Amino acid sequence: LLFAACEKDDITPSAQNDTDAVRINATIGSMMTRTVTDGENVSFVDGDKILVKNLSRTVDNQTVYTKNATGWEAESTLLWTNGSNSFKAVYPANADFDFFNIPAEQTDLASADWMIATATATKPANHVLDLTFQHQLALVTVEIAQVGTEYSSANYTLKPAYFYPNEMTAENSHVGFASGHVVSSMTYPNSPVADRKSVWRAVMRPGKYLADSKFMQINLAHETSPGVYSYPTLDVKANNLLVNEGLKPGYDYKF
Numbered sequence: 520l521l522f523a524a525c526e527k528d529d530i531t532p533s534a535q536n537d538t539d540a541v542r543i544n545a546t547i548g549s550m551m552t553r554t555v556t557d558g559e560n561v562s563f564v565d566g567d568k569i570l571v572k573n574l575s576r577t578v579d580n581q582t583v584y585t586k587n588a589t590g591w592e593a594e595s596t597l598l599w600t601n602g603s604n605s606f607k608a609v610y611p612a613n614a615d616f617d618f619f620n621i622p623a624e625q626t627d628l629a630s631a632d633w634m635i636a637t638a639t640a641t642k643p644a645n646h647v648l649d650l651t652f653q654h655q656l657a658l659v660t661v662e663i664a665q666v667g668t669e670y671s672s673a674n675y676t677l678k679p680a681y682f683y684p685n686e687m688t689a690e691n692s693h694v695g696f697a698s699g700h701v702v703s704s705m706t707y708p709n710s711p712v713a714d715r716k717s718v719w720r721a722v723m724r725p726g727k728y729l730a731d732s733k734f735m736q737i738n739l740a741h742e743t744s745p746g747v748y749s750y751p752t753l754d755v756k757a758n759n760l761l762v763n764e765g766l767k768p769g770y771d772y773k774f
Contacts, residue, residue: 539598539599539642539646540593540596540597540598540599540646541571541573541593541597541598541599541606541646541648542590542591542645542646542647542648543571543584543591543647543648543649543650544590544591544647544648544649544650545563545569545584545586545591545608545636545650545651545652546562546563546649546650546651546652547562547563547634547651547652547654548651548652548653563586564586565586565587565588566585566586566587567585567586567610567629568583568584568585568586568610568611568612568613569583569584569591569608569609569610569611569612569636569650569652570582570583570608570609570610570612570613570614571583571584571597571606571607571608571648571650572597572606572607572608572616573597573598573599573600573604573605573606574605574606574607575600575602575603575604575605576598576600576604579595579596579597579598580597580598581597582594582595582596582597583595583612599642599646600642601642602641603639603640603641604639604640604641604642605637605638605639606636606637606638606639606640606648606650607635607636607637608635608636608637608638608650608652609633609634609635609636610632610633610634610652611629611630611632611633614633616635617693618693618694618695619633619655619656619693619694619695620694620695620696620697621633621656621684621694621695621696621697621701621722621723621724622697622701623696623697623698623700623701623702624702625701625702625703625704625720625721625722626702626704627704628658628704628720628721628722631656631721631722632654632656632722633654633655633656633694633722634652634653634654634655635652635653635655636650636651636652636653638650638651653768653769654768654769655694655725655768655769656694656722656723656724656725656768657722657723657724657725657766657767657768657769657770657771657772658720658721658722658723658770658771658772659682659720659721659723659766659772659773659774660718660719660720660771660772660773660774661680661718661719661720661735661773661774662715662718662773662774663712663715663717664715666712666713666715670712670713670739671712671713672711672713673711673713674741674742674743675711675712675713675739675740675741676709676710676711676712676739676740676741676742677705677707677708677709677710677711677712677717677737677738677739677740678705678708678709678738678739678740678750679702679703679704679705679708679719679738680702680703680705680719680721680735680736680737680738681700681701681702681703681735681736681738682700682701682703682719682721682723682734682735683699683700683701683732683733683734683735683736684696684699684700684701684723684724685723685724685726685727685728685729685732685757685761685765685766686726686727686728686729686732687726688726688727690725690726691724691725691726694724694725696724700736701721701722701723703719703720703721704719704720704721705717705718705719705720706718709740712739719735723766724766725765725766725767725768726765726766727761727762727763727764727765727766728757728761728762728765729757729762730757730762731756731757732756732757732762733754733755733756733757734755734756734757734758734761735754735755736752736753736754736755737752737753737754737755738750738752739751739752739753758774760772
C-alpha cells in the first residue's frame with residue numbers, strides 16, 4: 520500500500536488509459552468446419568490476427584489482436600467508452616469490413632476465409648469483449664469419384680484446379696475476385712489421376728451460377744514421352760445445386 524501511494528503521481532496518462540483497455544475473447548461460429556485444409560479446425564490458431572474497431576470512439580478506437588498461447592495480444596490500445604460501445608471486427612486483419620477480394624492463389628485457405636464479428640456492449644468488470652465471427656464466404660471441396668480408362672496410365676497426373684466465379688448480384692456485390700479464377704489448394708499434387716488421392720479446395724463467393732457456366736477446370740500433366748509433357752484440361756460446368764440454390768455463406772460443400 521505504501522509503495523502504491525508513493526508511485527501514484529508517477530503513473531503516466533497512457534498507463535491510466537490502459538485500465539480501460541479492451542480485452543477480447545474471439546471464437547468462430549456458424550460453420551461446422553473452418554476453411555482450412557484439414558476441415559476440422561473450429562478455433563483460431565496461434566498467429567491469427569484480427570482487426571477490432573470501437574465504432575463509438577474517435578481515438579484509441581482500433582487495433583490488431585494476435586492469438587498466442589495465452590490469449591489475444593493487442594498491438595496498441597483499444598479503449599472502452601462510457602455507456603454503450605459498438606464494435607466491429609474482421610479476419611484477416613488486413614481485410615476491409617465491407618468488401619473482400621477473394622485471393623487468386625489459395626494455397627493458404629485461411630487467408631481467404633473472410634469473417635466478420637459485431638458486438639454491442641457496456642464495459643464489463645473484467646473489460647473482456649466477446650466476439651463471435653461469422654464466415655462470409657463458402658468452402659468447396661471436390662473429390663474424384665471415378666476415373667475413365669483413358670486416364671488410367673500413371674503418365675497422367677493432377678495439378679491444382681481452377682475455380683471460376685459465379686454471377687455477380689446485389690446479394691454478393693461485396694465480394695470480388697482478385698483475378699478471373701481461383702487457383703485451388705490440393706492434396707497430393709502431381710499424383711496419378713487413377714490414384715484418386717487428390718482433393719481440391721477453394722473459398723468462393725456466395726451466390727448462384729448461370730446455367731451452363733464454367734465452375735471448375737481440372738488441370739492435368741501428361742508425359743507423352745520421357746521428360747516431354749502436354750497439359751490437357753477438363754472443364755466442369757456448374758451442377759444443378761450451384762445453378763438453382765447457389766453457394767451460401769458459412770457452408771462447406773463437397774462435390
